[in-house]
Amino acid sequence: MRRHFGLLVIGLLTLSLALAGWQCSKEEGRGATDKPPKAQEATGARQKMEGQTEVVEKWTCPMHPEVISDEPGQCPECNMDLVPMHEGQTHQPMEMDEKRGEEVKEWTCGMHPAIRSEEPGKCPICNMDLVPVETSETGALMIAPDKLAGVRVEREELSYLQLVREIATSGRIDYDERRVRYVASRVSGRVERLFADFVGINVREGEPLLEIYSPDLIATLEELKRALEASELGIGRTSHMTALAEAARSRLLLWGLSESDITEALESGGAYELTIRSPIAGTVIGKSAVEGKYVREGEKLYVVADLSVVWLIADVFEEDVGKIQIGDEVIATTRAFPNQTFHGNVAFIDPYVDERTRSVRVRLEIHNPDLKLKPGMFVEARIKVPVNRYAVTFWTCPMPPGVKDAKPGECPECGMFLEEVPGGGVLAVPSKAVVFWGDVPVVYVERKPGEFVPRQVEIDPVAVDGQTRGDYYPVLAGLMPGERVVTEGSFLINSQARLTGTAASAYGGALKVEPSQEPR
Structure with a gap:
């Protein structure tokens, strides 16, 4: 009896333990199900890492x-x-x-958007991974018209200009040797009177400088007078008297007398002084004549120089000599007249190099109408060298600017008359329109009002417009004639593009370089 009772108790205990184990398993399963999703992911990942559920x-x-x-x-x-x-x-x-x-056709650097590549890789500047440029990205920066009204943004249409580069030099003013005259006495005699009595006086052409009393001159005048009287009275042979008169007249003309002077001397009948006149208009820069001094035939009395045009003797470095030519325009300035410029051109280039300074002496012909430039004065000068000196004149179409012809006519594409581009014309962009992303020059092109596109360009060193004196870059590639670029305000637009990320997302197509139509 007791044995059966013990077996019954053991069976009940076993059943109770089994029920308790089943209940715990159920609660544990319900608790796992009630965990939040993130906890389930963590548990699942941990189980996978431990190899409990999934490998x-x-x-x-x-x-x-x-x-x-x-x-x-x-x-x-x-x-x-x-x-x-x-x-x-x-x-x-x-x-x-x-x-x-x-989809990706080009790759660019997020920090250096000017870098483009057709294949993924590293940026050559910062070594960052290149990111793809989607084909749908246009790279245009949109600015509402009302916002543009509050910002000074100016545009300029690209065209061909006559650009020059300037070679700076300096030197001193000297007389133009071709405009200097020496005044000498053609007869022997005594200086009776001086009209130009000091150095520096300005004289006109033909103005009297001095008078000379010459016994030889008086004797020749008397000989002429007697020969003419004898010829008129028929004394002696008429032909002989006429010949004597002509010989005397010729000597007087050689001594500087004019026909009117000879007539006046013959009519005066008394002493006659020879008047020596200035051969040119200019300034007396030398004088040896003194009243009462006896002078010999051929003795130098005055030196007169025309200072309306002077020489600037300048030195040009050896590496710059090949760029200049005779006739190139010159602009000169001096500290004596800081607000005035003097114009001229290259007159002569010496055929040798100074071995000590490695420079070549150049004579610049400077116009000096007000006589402000004085010989010996120190002057600075800029020689203008055309950027495209040897380019020939051609004609182009204003609508499809790629059309060029060597002669005038109509555009074969649109039928408009071709416009003349003078020889030496260069496609140019204003220097203030160019912003630099590192070493890469970029210009913002206005595609339509309020829409600006960054464009990478290839340019030459800055030059000067010969007409407006503005600074321009000659364009080698990246822009076309007729395109409108931002000049004033380009820096602000560039900053806005960087802040909004527009530039960084569109450097591919926006910076695609097309060949320009610069005349070669």
Whole structure:
């Protein structure tokens, strides 16, 4: 009896333990089900890592799905922790990358947007990974008209200009040797009177300088007078008297007397002084004549120089000599007259180089109408050298600017008359329109009102417009005639593009360089 009772008790205890175990298992399952999703993910991931539920064979980066690893770790691109790949996900990143690769045609650097490449890689400047430029991105910066009204934004239409570069030099003013005259006495005699009695006086052409009493002159006048009287009275042979008169008249003319002077001397009948006159209009820069001094035939009395045109003797460095030519325009300035410029041109280039200074002496002919430039004065000068000196005149169409012809006519594409571009014309962009992204020059082109597109350009060193004196860059590539570029306000627009990210997202198509139509 007791034995049966003991077996019954043991059976009940066993059943109770079984029920208690089943209840605990149920509660544990319900608790796992009630966990939040993030906790479930963590539990599932931990179970997978511990190999309790699922064995993870592949790990990937959520930011760079092309990165796949057989072991957990960090992404080599962004250093994020790799996450496990589930079944069915193995080929998804590859499909996305293939689709993305088909769309991406150009790659750029987020920090240096001027860098472009047709293949992915590293930025040569900062070594960052290049990012794709989507084909749908236009790169245009849109600014509302009401916002533009509050900002000074000016545009300029590109055209061909006569650009020059300036070679700076300096030197001193000297007399133009071709405009200097020496005044000498043609007869022997005594200086009776001085009209130009000091150095520096300005004289006109033909103005009297001095009078000379010459016995030889008086004797010749008397000889002429007697020969003429004898010829009129018929004394002696008429032909002989006429010959004597002509010989005397010729000597007087050689001594500087004019026909009117000879007539006046014959009519006066008394002493006659020879008047010596200035051969040119200018300034007396030398004088040796003194009243009462006896002078010989051929003795120098005055030196007269025309200072309306002077020489500037300047030195040009050896490397710049090949750029200049005779006739090139020159602009000169001096500290004596800081608000005035003097104009001229290159008159002569010495045929040798100074071995000590490695420079070549150049004579610049400077116009000096007010006689402000004085010989010996120190002057600075700029020689204008045409950028495109040897370019010939051509004709182009204002609508399709790529059309060029060597002769006038009609455009074969639109029928408009071609416009003449004078020889030496260069496609130019204002210097203030160019902003630099590092070493890369960029210009903002106005595609339509309020829409500005950054454009990478190829330019030559800055030059000067010969008409407006403005600074311009000769364009080699990237722009076309007739395009409107931002001049005033380009820096503000560039800053706005960087702040909004417009520039960084559109450097591909926006910076595509097209060949310019510069005349070669």
